Amino acid sequence: MEIPYTAKPRPDTGLYNAKLGIWLFLASEVMLFGGLFSSYILLRVGADLWPHGMLSIPIGTFNTFVLIASSVTVVMAWASLKLGNPGKFKAYMAATILCALGFLSVKSYEYYVKFTHYDVWFKDDATAEKYFKAAYGEKGTEETRKQFVERFHLHNTKATYDPAQIQLAGHIEGNPLCTNLKKLVGAKQETIKFTPDAPLGSHEHPHAIEVKLSDVQRLSSYVPAHSTFFAIYFTITALHGLHVLGGAIVLAYFLLTVDKWWKKAPEQFTNRIEVGGLFWHFVDLVWIFLFPIIYLL
Amino acid sequence: MQATTQTHSQEAHSHEHHHDPGFLRSYVFSSDHKVIGIQYGFTALVFLMFGFLLMMCMRWQIAKPGTAIPLVGGLLENFLGDVAKGGVMSPDLYNAFGAMHGTIMVFLAVVPLAFAAFGNYVVPLQIGAVDMAFPRINMASYQCFAAGGVVMFVSFFIPGGAAAGGWTSYSPLATIIPTQGQTFWLIGMVLLITSSLLGAVNFIATVIQLRAPGMTWMRMPFFVWAQFVTAFILLLAFPPLEAAGILQLVDKVFGSSFFLPTGLIVSGKPYDVSGGGSPLLWQHLFWFLGHPEVYVLILPAMGVISEIIACNTRKPLWGYKSLVYSVLAVGFISFIVWAHHMYLTGMGTKISTFFQTTTMIISIPSVIILTCLFMSLWGGSIRFNTPMLFALAFLPMFGIGGLTGLPLGFNFSDLHLHDSYYVIAHFHYVVAPGTIFALFAGIYFWYPKMTGRYMNETLGKTHFWLSLLGMNLVFLPMFFQGLYGMSRRMSDGGATYALVDTAGKVNPANEGIVTALTGTVMHLNVFITHAALLLLIAQIPFVINVFMSMFNGKKVESDNPWQATTLDWQTPTPPPHGNFTKEIVVYRGPYEYSVPGQTSDFIPQNQPDAQPAK
Numbered sequence: 001m002e003i004p005y006t007a008k009p010r011p012d013t014g015l016y017n018a019k020l021g022i023w024l025f026l027a028s029e030v031m032l033f034g035g036l037f038s039s040y041i042l043l044r045v046g047a048d049l050w051p052h053g054m055l056s057i058p059i060g061t062f063n064t065f066v067l068i069a070s071s072v073t074v075v076m077a078w079a080s081l082k083l084g085n086p087g088k089f090k091a092y093m094a095a096t097i098l099c100a101l102g103f104l105s106v107k108s109y110e111y112y113v114k115f116t117h118y119d120v121w122f123k124d125d126a127t128a129e130k131y132f133k134a135a136y137g138e139k140g141t142e143e144t145r146k147q148f149v150e151r152f153h154l155h156n157t158k159a160t161y162d163p164a165q166i167q168l169a170g171h172i173e174g175n176p177l178c179t180n181l182k183k184l185v186g187a188k189q190e191t192i193k194f195t196p197d198a199p200l201g202s203h204e205h206p207h208a209i210e211v212k213l214s215d216v217q218r219l220s221s222y223v224p225a226h227s228t229f230f231a232i233y234f235t236i237t238a239l240h241g242l243h244v245l246g247g248a249i250v251l252a253y254f255l256l257t258v259d260k261w262w263k264k265a266p267e268q269f270t271n272r273i274e275v276g277g278l279f280w281h282f283v284d285l286v287w288i289f290l291f292p293i294i295y296l297l
Numbered sequence: 298m299q300a301t302t303q304t305h306s307q308e309a310h311s312h313e314h315h316h317d318p319g320f321l322r323s324y325v326f327s328s329d330h331k332v333i334g335i336q337y338g339f340t341a342l343v344f345l346m347f348g349f350l351l352m353m354c355m356r357w358q359i360a361k362p363g364t365a366i367p368l369v370g371g372l373l374e375n376f377l378g379d380v381a382k383g384g385v386m387s388p389d390l391y392n393a394f395g396a397m398h399g400t401i402m403v404f405l406a407v408v409p410l411a412f413a414a415f416g417n418y419v420v421p422l423q424i425g426a427v428d429m430a431f432p433r434i435n436m437a438s439y440q441c442f443a444a445g446g447v448v449m450f451v452s453f454f455i456p457g458g459a460a461a462g463g464w465t466s467y468s469p470l471a472t473i474i475p476t477q478g479q480t481f482w483l484i485g486m487v488l489l490i491t492s493s494l495l496g497a498v499n500f501i502a503t504v505i506q507l508r509a510p511g512m513t514w515m516r517m518p519f520f521v522w523a524q525f526v527t528a529f530i531l532l533l534a535f536p537p538l539e540a541a542g543i544l545q546l547v548d549k550v551f552g553s554s555f556f557l558p559t560g561l562i563v564s565g566k567p568y569d570v571s572g573g574g575s576p577l578l579w580q581h582l583f584w585f586l587g588h589p590e591v592y593v594l595i596l597p598a599m600g601v602i603s604e605i606i607a608c609n610t611r612k613p614l615w616g617y618k619s620l621v622y623s624v625l626a627v628g629f630i631s632f633i634v635w636a637h638h639m640y641l642t643g644m645g646t647k648i649s650t651f652f653q654t655t656t657m658i659i660s661i662p663s664v665i666i667l668t669c670l671f672m673s674l675w676g677g678s679i680r681f682n683t684p685m686l687f688a689l690a691f692l693p694m695f696g697i698g699g700l701t702g703l704p705l706g707f708n709f710s711d712l713h714l715h716d717s718y719y720v721i722a723h724f725h726y727v728v729a730p731g732t733i734f735a736l737f738a739g740i741y742f743w744y745p746k747m748t749g750r751y752m753n754e755t756l757g758k759t760h761f762w763l764s765l766l767g768m769n770l771v772f773l774p775m776f777f778q779g780l781y782g783m784s785r786r787m788s789d790g791g792a793t794y795a796l797v798d799t800a801g802k803v804n805p806a807n808e809g810i811v812t813a814l815t816g817t818v819m820h821l822n823v824f825i826t827h828a829a830l831l832l833l834i835a836q837i838p839f840v841i842n843v844f845m846s847m848f849n850g851k852k853v854e855s856d857n858p859w860q861a862t863t864l865d866w867q868t869p870t871p872p873p874h875g876n877f878t879k880e881i882v883v884y885r886g887p888y889e890y891s892v893p894g895q896t897s898d899f900i901p902q903n904q905p906d907a908q909p910a911k
Contacts, residue, residue: 001427001875005506017430017506024498028532035540035582039555042578048559182569220571224553228573231553235544 007268022275026282033286036239040232040293049152051229052297054222056110060295063106064287067244070099071284074251074277081270086262089273093255096280100248107241114222114230116175119167120194120211121218128163134209135168135196143199144168150200164217170196173208181219189213233294240290243283251276328432329874333439334418335747338740340446341410345733346836347450348401351394353833358386359790360799360826380458391788392461393478397449399464400482403590404489405446407728410736411597412531413442413496416524419743420500422865422872423518425509425881425903430502438495445488452481463786465587468556468579472548473563483546490539493531500528509864509903511883515621516902518863518887519614522621523600526628527593534589534632541582548574555579577642584635592631594728595695596624598735599666602688605742606670608861609685610677611898613888616669623662623669630659640708641715649708656706660699667696683757687738690765691731698726701776716786719779722772730768737764737839744843745858749870750850756842760835767832774821781818790822799823862889862899 009016044050077092122128132140141163148166149155172179173193184192195208213219224231254261254273261269324332354373357366363385366373370384380390421429429435452459457476460466471479504525508517517525544555552570556579559572607614614620636644636652671692679685701723704710714720737760744752783791792798796807797816807813857866864883868876881903889900 003428003430003432003507010506013505015506017502020505021431021434021498021502024501024532025494028494028498028536031533032536032540035537035585036544038537039540039544039578039582042575042581043555043573046575047573224547224551225571227571228554231547231551231555231571234551235547235553235555239543 007265007271016271018271018275019278022278026278029282033236033239033289036232036236037289037293040236043228043232047228049154051151051227052153053151054229055233055295057295059106059110060291063103064291066099066103066106067284067287070096070103071281073099074273074280078270078273078277081262081266081273086258090255090258093251093258093273097248097252097255100244100251103244104241104248107237111234112177115177116171117169117222118172118194119169119218119220119222119226120216121167122164122215123217125163127215128166128168131168131209131211131215132163132166135170135206136199146200147197168194168196170194170205178221178223179219180221180225181213181216184213184219236290237294240283240286243286247276247280247283251280326436328428328436330417330421330429330432330435331747331872331876333435334414334416336439337409337417337442338414340443341406341414344401344446345406345410348398348406349833349836351398351401353829354386355391355394355398356826356829358391358788360823362789362792362799376454377458386788388788389461390458392463392786393453393459395786396460396463396466396482397453400449400460400486402728403464403594404486405442405449407594407732407736408493408590409442411601411732412493412524412527412593413438415520415597415601415736415739415743416496416500416527418747419865420521420524421503421507422746422868422876423521423863424504424507424512425864425877425883426503426507427875427877429499430506431499434495435499438492438499441488441492441495445485445492448481448485448488452478452485455481465583466545466579467583468545468548468574468576469558469561469563469568472545472556473561473568480546480549483542483549486542487539487546490535490542493535497528497532497535500524501532504528509881509883512864512902513883515618516883516886518600519603519617519620519624520597520600520863522624523596523603526624527596530589530593530596530628530631534586534593537582538586541579544582545579577639577644580639580642581636584638585632587638588635589631591724591727592627594732596627598691598695598732599624599670601735601739601742602670602691603673604861604863605684605688605738606673607888607890608742608859609680609682609688610674611680611890612673612677613886613890614669615672615675616665617886617888619665620669623665626662627659627666630655630662634659637706637708637711640711646708653706653708657703660703660706663699667692667699682741683752683754683761684738684742686758686761687734687741690761691734691738694726694730694734694768698723698728698731701726713782714779716784717779718775718783718785721785722775722779725772725775729772730765734764734768737761740843742859743865744846745853745870746865746868747871748847748850749853750846751853751858752842752846752850756838756845760838760842763835763838764832767828767835770828771825771832774825778818778821781814782812783814783818791819795819857901860899862901863887864902867901867903 003017004010005015005017007016009019013020073092073095077089077096080086080088080092120131122131129141132144134140136143144163144166145161147169148161171194173195190213192211192213193208194211196206198205220226222230224234254269254276258269261272327333350369354366354369365384366386370381373381373386373390374384377390380387380393386394417429417435421427449459455477458478460471460478460482461474462471462479466479466482504517504521547553548555548557554570554572554574556576557568557570557572557574558576561568561570561572603614603620634652634655636648637656640649674689701719705714705720705723741752741757744750784794787793790799791814792804794807795804795814795816795818796810797803797819799819799822801816804813853870856868856870859866864881867881869878882905883902884905885900885902887902889902891898892900
């Protein structure tokens with residue numbers, strides 16, 4: 001028993017099976033990411049406050065170019081096979097996989113930075129102002145207010161916010177990962193050493209201050225539980241990251257088995273690379289949409 | 298002569314490659330579409346029975362709230378602990394069973410049976426293909442499904458029990474229930490969605506790529522069309538639910554607030570989350586799948602019915618082209634009706650108006666399909682065998698289910714009917730005596746092809762008449778209960794809001810309240826439970842029949858025992874790996890029954906000339 005059209009295209013459709021299969025699969029992927037992007041829009045439109053500039057644009061731009069480069073190399077890998085050159089294929093495919101790993105490493109670094117960065121909200125206005133002053137001196141309240149306005153782009157609104165609604169951002173001594181108030185209190189900790197972020201327009205961090213946990217209303221690192229922005233950021237980028245990882249594993253498998261397959265079924269193998277490449281372009285394309293909506297807008 | 302040599306050489310060929318694959322490879326990890334179809338079918342039937350038994354426990358609780366469930370009460374207490382203390386179903390357990398009844402029936406029983414089982418077994422045969430386009434992906438699809446089923450089943454036994462937020466799993470309710478049942482539910486759903494996605498890709502690719510020479514689009518049996526459209530619905534409607542499932546999983550596991558609004562109070566305390574989410578978002582994403590899913594439930598059933606009706610009336614389907622265009626229209630429109638499930642969410646009257654309009658529009662192609670099937674009966678020489686009886690019963694039953702949906706589709710009448718027993722009656726008429734009858738019909742119809750033996754007609758007809766009676770006695774009274782205002786999802790069957798409970802005791806708290814449920818309405822609870830018991834008993838002949846006929850059913854006289862035209866009957870019985878022993882070329886449409894001037898009353902699709910079949 002042999003299934004027809006696994007390598008040669010069917011005349012009336014002009015497609016071999018796998019190519020049709022991958023396009024159908026990608027259609028469903030469009031709906032999956034479409035659902036997530038729609039959720040992003042709905043959540044953002046309905047949000048009281050939506051932060052800006054929470055992610056490093058240079059790093060994101062770098063990663064965008066890494067992925068675009070990998071899309072080029074994956075096409076070159078396929079073209080090399082079409083030209084009957086498995087040696088060049090290996091070089092291009094290796095470059096593609098290196099790009100994928102580079103992208104994932106950069107993304108992991110970005111995640112790590114977020115997991116160790118904290119926001120603290122205080123119990124009441126007086127306590128909040130006390131800590132703001134400890135952090136940034138006499139004009140501490142104005143400084144944190146400025147940071148708040150900057151983060152949520154409130155320059156043109158008349159809305160006012162009480163100090164207790166305003167976060168103090170910074171790092172906890174020892175750089176703990178993803179901790180929160182419940183965990184700290186559970187570990188019988190009473191105070192933390194907190195290094196606030198540099199004031200706006202400066203790169204110099206203020207001195208670390210002592211924060212009593214009993215004064216804290218909420219404490220969260222930049223994780224999904226922090227806010228809807230980070231929730232959607234981590235969910236979509238993690239799902240995208242999984243796609244990159246899955247794609248890289250499949251492409252690596254092609255790279256490792258090229259010699260065997262090239263001898264056995266060159267045409268079918270070339271088709272596989274094309275199909276793998278289509279998936280890879282799709283993953284790239286998702287990022288092209290992700291980058292502006294999460295980093296830039 | 299040429300054909301014979303070809304057959305022989307093919308056999309020799311297959312012998313070379315087939316060193317006996319062993320039991321595991323042939324029956325468990327098989328990539329053959331027919332084995333996978335049967336695996337799906339068997340698993341789905343087991344879940345169908347399981348889902349039904351969950352409901353039987355719930356029906357007892359509705360009829361006799363607070364009393365121990367006979368027979369299984371002790372068992373429930375043993376396995377599930379305090380939630381079934383003394384064999385009495387607690388409200389928590391009722392909620393869990395209710396949520397899981399819906400989930401299991403839809404995602405683990407009816408869809409796998411209608412789409413995956415029949416689709417896998419029959420579609421490649423009907424288009425003259427050797428197998429599905431991607432056999433190993435097909436196998437992976439079943440394995441994901443089985444894993445999903447295991448996760449769902451195991452969730453009953455974890456501390457706190459299974460998901461209890463309803464099969465729709467509305468947030469915040471589903472998220473804030475403190476047990477992990479919902480987490481299991483979500484992981485199970487992601488597996489099931491993956492499974493159906495792999496299946497859908499496979500079906501579409503198979504139909505587009507692997508049709509035999511001469512099998513043009515308009516020569517495809519209607520069953521294939523129905524499955525084809527269903528596959529597209531699954532392919533495109535399921536991913537948004539997967540997205541929603543992922544978001545709810547992140548809410549549940551990582552404490553985010555996609556679906557949890559700001560200022561959420563749970564048990565009198567502010568809920569410790571960042572807030573800012575939207576409960577409405579879940580409902581949109583859920584129903585974006587949930588409504589097309591209704592058509593996933595019904596379209597394959599219509600496909601099965603049309604095959605059986607054409608064959609057993611001995612005449613072509615009436616309006617084949619209208620059927621095809623209607624099924625395409627239904628498939629398309631099913632994507633833009635979802636929010637008619639959400640009239641009461643406060644999403645706004647303009648949006649309601651839009652969805653009310655599209656909902657009315659989609660009833661047009663649905664009615665065309667049903668009408669064509671009714672018209673097909675006209676002037677036919679009908680054979681009243683068991684598959685045909687089920688097919689005939691499907692038509693009015695689905696008709697009742699469909700027509701009673703119209704008042705729910707109008708948002709003004711939905712205000713009264715929403716979330717009442719009327720809704721339950723409506724969609725059960727569509728799915729239970731509708732789809733499930735079609736599936737029974739399909740099982741009786743294709744069983745001879747799968748096993749080489751007929752199912753027993755006496756047992757079959759007993760099964761049919763008792764089921765038909767049972768179904769109607771169960772679901773018809775629910776319309777009245779619903780119209781009277783009885784709300785669904787009440788673990789005491791409405792006793793709290795009743796003037797007189799099922800035991801005849803007057804509840805003084807509700808005296809003088811005009812809308813309190815009367816004794817008559819309450820007593821229907823008991824009646825329905827008895828009818829459900831009848832329905833349970835009605836399934837016994839079926840179970841016996843399936844197993845008994847495998848060994849001593851009447852043997853088929855030929856490979857085409859029903860004298861049908863489609864290609865699935867032009868194979869050996871049961872079809873071997875690779876399906877066809879001869880080259881298949883299609884020369885004619887799918888339903889050439891009783892062609893004037895012919896001596897035989899059917900002409901198979903692969904018969905070259907219109908000369909009388911000898």
